[in-house]
Amino acid sequence: QSALTQPRSVSGSPGQSVTISCTGISSGVGGYSYVSWYQQHPGKVPKLMIYDVTKRPSGVPDRFSGSKSANTASLTISGLQAEDEADYYCYSYAGSYTFDRFGGGTKLTVL
């Protein structure tokens, strides 16, 4: 399986919106793709922010949203806050219980 590609870094000012892309998503049976996003602050544990492409776990602010078009998934963070500065990883599972993969990670800097 090919790698999931993310930009190394993105940045934005407080209050702005930023989008992080994840390219290389393949579709499984029925055309489904299962994409999730994780936030990781330095030295901390990754936290699930988005699952099933667009769903937010309980407690995740609605400033975080996910989408997918063709083979690219995106995480959009609106109304940027200083606390959003972190690394973000995408993860995709395309089926067949064979091999899982994460994207390389994107460092978000809040200017």
Place this chain on the structure above:
Amino acid sequence: QVQLQESGPGLVKPSETLSLTCSVSGSSISSGYYWAWIRQPPGKGLEWIGNIYHSGTTYYNPSLKSRVTISVDTSKYQFSLKLSSVTAADTAVYFCARQSSGWYYFDSWGQGTLVTVSS
């Protein structure tokens, strides 16, 4: 609320076997979830090592498959990782995590434990 906690040596010598255990609380390890190991070398990204179902069925990252063994002890609510013939490249923070039944996401993570491979 599910909690996971890794335990094991923080220092392993080259060519030896890395052994870690993850203790699970707040969730039945025999539920419909998979239980995964993920690692993160210093300053680098996340790498899925493999996972196990309570039945003992395992799946491994092909790049590590020849050196990895994951096992589960349902009576102790624990699952374990063994990685043989380690080198400095295996130095990483090792996380255990709960993986959804369809492998779609990881919703709970342990705190992670740093394992350094060095003589």
